[in-house]
Amino acid sequence: MRFLDSLALFLLALSVDASRISRTGYVVHEKRDIIPTAWTRTRRLESEAVLPMRFGLQQQNIHRLEEILMDVSHPESPNYGKHWTPAQLAETFSARRESIEAVKTWLEGEGISADRMRLSPSRGWIDFNATVDEIESILQAEYHVFKHEDTGKEHVACDSYSVPHHVKEHIDLIIPTLHFDAKINAVAPKRMAKRDSVPVEGAARNVGKPGVGLNPTTTGKVSKILGQLENCDSQITPDCLRALYEVVYKQVATEKNSYGIVEYTTQAFLGSDLGEFSLLLSKHSNETNTLPSLVGKRPKFVATVNQSFNFNGESDLDLEYGMALAAPLKVTLYQAGDIPEGASFNNLLDALDASYCTFEGGDDPTQDGIYPDPLPGGFTGPESCGIVKPANIISTSYASDEADLTPFYAIRQCNEYGKLGIMGTTILYSSGDHGVAGNSGVCLNPNGTQSIGGTRFNPLFPAVCPFVTAVGATQVNPNSTVFEPESASEQVIFSGGGFSNVFKRPSYQDAAVEGFLTNHPPPFTSTQFNTSGSRGFPDISANGVNYVVAVDGEFSLVFGTSCSSPVLGAILTLINDARLAIGKSPIGFINPTIYSEFFKGALNDITSGGNQGTPGFTAASGWDPVTGLGTPNFPKLLARWLLLP
Incomplete structure (x- = not known):
């Protein structure tokens, strides 16, 4: 008996030890x-x-994502422009x-x-x-x-x-x-567990709510529209932007081309505002009826419950300028999320890529909108998976603080943007309106929390993803004309920029960022920003100050990188038109191209101003974390892209 008791105790000890070893x-x-x-x-x-x-x-093969993307995007690659099919992607990365x-x-x-x-x-x-x-x-x-x-x-x-x-x-x-x-x-x-009966507040899916994330800013109503080029320092219109960036082009391949602008509910445009803006252009521009495709219409599943700048300003701005500059091409509106549930960037990716709904981070109940939505007024249809072919250019004027998301969540989503680039889509994201601070002007504390008094820079996502093009903001300086150099935006908003705390620096950016750090060393240390070879942003800029926008039946003066992204998207859409017209592919992921030696001098270098909303960086010759490589020079960009395969 004692032998059996001892054996039992011995076996129990082995079991405990085995469990400890396993753990x-x-x-x-x-x-x-x-x-x-x-x-x-x-x-x-x-x-x-x-x-x-x-x-x-x-x-599998996710470690090769940047290599594959560079293979179809770098101007010196023999495979430039040979974009992949969805089937090729699935086979490579599943x-x-x-x-x-x-x-x-x-x-x-x-x-x-x-x-x-x-x-x-x-x-x-x-x-x-x-x-x-x-x-x-x-x-x-x-x-x-x-x-x-x-x-x-x-x-x-x-x-x-x-x-x-x-x-x-x-x-x-x-x-x-x-x-x-x-x-x-x-x-x-x-x-399978059911959803709660009340909506929840997840950081990722609140991007469209007033006061949450990146929002344009207005200084109030415009009593008189000036409408002349000599007044572009105080009021920006589409004609000002055409003059600034020398945009003279007549489209010939609109049936082959596409441009998409993303909005997140509860943001919604008013059809009447697009009509008002169209009348403004007819009165003050040589072009007429530039907004025919959405006037008087509403995007499906969006109810404009509230009418104010906070609910309509973003969508009105994006569509009015994106459509005006891309006309006569019909712009596609990607409206993500319903009123009670909202949406995240992942919900957009679900709609563009059917596999993403179940494969790469979509339908995360902790961060993304979940559909069908049983809440009152919710969208009762299934999750939109792969319902549209991605447009050649997609512009998004929304952002979250990088610190709001875990690295795994952000990296998994960033990889999907890389895959869209491999398929030939250009993804643009606004870089932010608070300089080196995050949304609402908050910075990071040493322990990682966020506050107005934080001392560490707070970058924005997805702008920091190395597989998107981050767009900063510039301005026509007071008492200057569109024929003089712009500066970094320093009226009302400050162009977002800095360095990621999650993503390493992509190879296409090495020389440009090292040049800035060496030739224009910032007066900061690793206490303020990540100095360990991380992704710098923005990549490029466009004007983002003093836009005249029709909102709720009146005209307002609007500021933000929310202005810059759709404008750049429209300009790049014209370049795609020219390439498609001669049988070439769309430009796809543009970062390796615009950072290359071949494109040196094709952008207007911005060398004055800074993102000093809080003590931040200063614009300098070459790339800088305020305005990136500069603003578009349309004739030079067009000529270079037409020379590529």
């Missing part, structure tokens, strides 16, 4: 060191609560069978049976429901309930989670974990 093989996959501003930890989440878990699988099996085997060993798991059709995600007790054991995590100081809403997150060392290389990210706003539902583990 020591875990490594931290993601970790958060601080609780986001305005949130307070209140209690541990109940162990019987059920979480809808999603395991994002590592994509998750490896080894990754799928490694994650499934691990989860089965942790008690998640195969019948509880679902592999997404694109083989990018493994989904299952699990109790908090189960998932805390699997991920060595602790889930807590957090309460928002202002709204009183409760949300769920953990501070870190771990995975086995041999599994880490097969996983991109796991949700819900560090992201807030996870949905909790008391349902059986084998069933």
